[in-house]
Amino acid sequence: xxxxxxxxxxxxxRFFTDKRLLASLVLPGIMIFVIYSFMGSFFSDMFGEDPDxxxxxxxxxxxxxxxxxxxxxxxxxxxxxxxxxxASKEEVKNKSADILVFFExxxxxxxxxxxxxxxxxxxxxxxxxxxxAYNAVYGMIYSRSVEVKTVFVLxxxxxxxxxxxxxxxxxxxxxxxxxxxxxxxxFSGAMAVATESIAGEKERGTIATLLVTPIKRxxxxxxxxxxxxxxxxxxxxxxxxxxxxxxPKLMGGMGDIDMGMYGVGTYLGVLGVIVVTVVMFxxxxxxxxxxxxxxxxxxxxxxxxxxxxxxxxxxxxxxSGGANPRFWAYLIPVYNSTQCLAGLFSLxxxxxxxxxxxxxxxxFIALGVYILAKIFNSEKIIYNK
Numbered sequence: 431x432x433x434x435x436x437x438x439x440x441x442x443x444r445f446f447t448d449k450r451l452l453a454s455l456v457l458p459g460i461m462i463f464v465i466y467s468f469m470g471s472f473f474s475d476m477f478g479e480d481p482d483x484x485x486x487x488x489x490x491x492x493x494x495x496x497x498x499x500x501x502x503x504x505x506x507x508x509x510x511x512x513x514x515x516x517a518s519k520e521e522v523k524n525k526s527a528d529i530l531v532f533f534e535x536x537x538x539x540x541x542x543x544x545x546x547x548x549x550x551x552x553x554x555x556x557x558x559x560x561x562x563a564y565n566a567v568y569g570m571i572y573s574r575s576v577e578v579k580t581v582f583v584l585x586x587x588x589x590x591x592x593x594x595x596x597x598x599x600x601x602x603x604x605x606x607x608x609x610x611x612x613x614x615x616x617f618s619g620a621m622a623v624a625t626e627s628i629a630g631e632k633e634r635g636t637i638a639t640l641l642v643t644p645i646k647r648x649x650x651x652x653x654x655x656x657x658x659x660x661x662x663x664x665x666x667x668x669x670x671x672x673x674x675x676x677x678p679k680l681m682g683g684m685g686d687i688d689m690g691m692y693g694v695g696t697y698l699g700v701l702g703v704i705v706v707t708v709v710m711f712x713x714x715x716x717x718x719x720x721x722x723x724x725x726x727x728x729x730x731x732x733x734x735x736x737x738x739x740x741x742x743x744x745x746x747x748x749x750s751g752g753a754n755p756r757f758w759a760y761l762i763p764v765y766n767s768t769q770c771l772a773g774l775f776s777l778x779x780x781x782x783x784x785x786x787x788x789x790x791x792x793x794f795i796a797l798g799v800y801i802l803a804k805i806f807n808s809e810k811i812i813y814n815k
Contacts, residue, residue: 624715713798
């Protein structure tokens with residue numbers, strides 16, 4: 431028994447005194463907490479009701495009690511009476527107004543005489559604020575209809591009309607999910623080949639043979655990265671094609687997904703983002719592999735980076751899909767790729783942001799090649815001294 435405890439004590443001491451191993455134990459929990467907290471805050475902001483947010487509710491033939499009934503729901507709304515139904519619908523479609531509530535003419539008189547006057551609610555499902563306003567108004571009208579034992583919105587929703595087109599709805603769903611999933615696939619593809627490359631040669635003892643060849647260390651670093659990048663890009667493209675092919679079934683429960691709205695230009699833009707992003711991931715993971723003492727350690731050190739990529743990937747659900755005027759944000763690696771993909775998939779592609787993203791990532795790739803060359807020049811690091 432004493433021998434068992436001796437071995438146990440030795441292993442625990444090795445583990446808890448090694449900073450790298452200790453970090454691999456603690457960091458996953460910290461990153462999961464950060465990611466889930468971030469996602470929770472996002473979903474709360476997206477689907478929760480902000481008391482400071484004012485909703486624009488346009489009405490036609492609204493009863494006198496409508497505004498008071500709406501205030502009772504706690505919705506911070508500005509009720510505007512309008513006359514032109516078509517113009518109001520266009521404002522809802524363009525997100526200038528949140529919803530249009532169209533009451534049948536002589537609504538109050540018909541209601542008082544025991545008739546069943548109808549209500550039409552026009553909203554825009556791709557506008558989160560419109561969806562929130564619709565839920566509040568529909569719930570209010572439904573409660574009122576139960577109270578007076580009549581039906582305002584026929585058959586529990588037949589009088590509700592979504593002004594978002596099929597293409598807009600499909601683009602919203604795809605933009606919410608695809609950039610996040612794709613970023614994970616890109617990183618996983620690069621991680622599968624890059625973490626083993628240099629750390630594996632260290633373990634096998636072949637790194638010395640490689641370094642004594644009459645090649646500049648910068649050329650060696652660039653050659654390594656290019657070879658690994660080609661492999662990672664092929665893996666990523668196969669994953670992307672598989673993802674696109676399976677998307678209609680994957681999201682079948684969210685409605686009929688229409689992929690026909692994307693043209694060749696969209697897919698070429700996505701291809702460009704994929705290439706520069708995969709190469710950048712490969713550079714980062716190659717540096718980690720060069721710093722690690724073994725393939726196992728390289729994989730452990732890459733995990734925190736993967737969590738960061740996942741965290742940033744969630745920004746596709748928050749960002750404006752490429753229409754964000756704050757161009758400086760596109761100088762941030764990974765974030766810029768995520769937002770570019772969101773812009774392409776949401777059909778709000780901005781060539782300027784795409785160009786900034788590509789140039790920024792190429793500069794970071796060049797910096798990574800320089801750092802890797804410096805690591806190759808350090809015998810202390812490369813031979814684990």
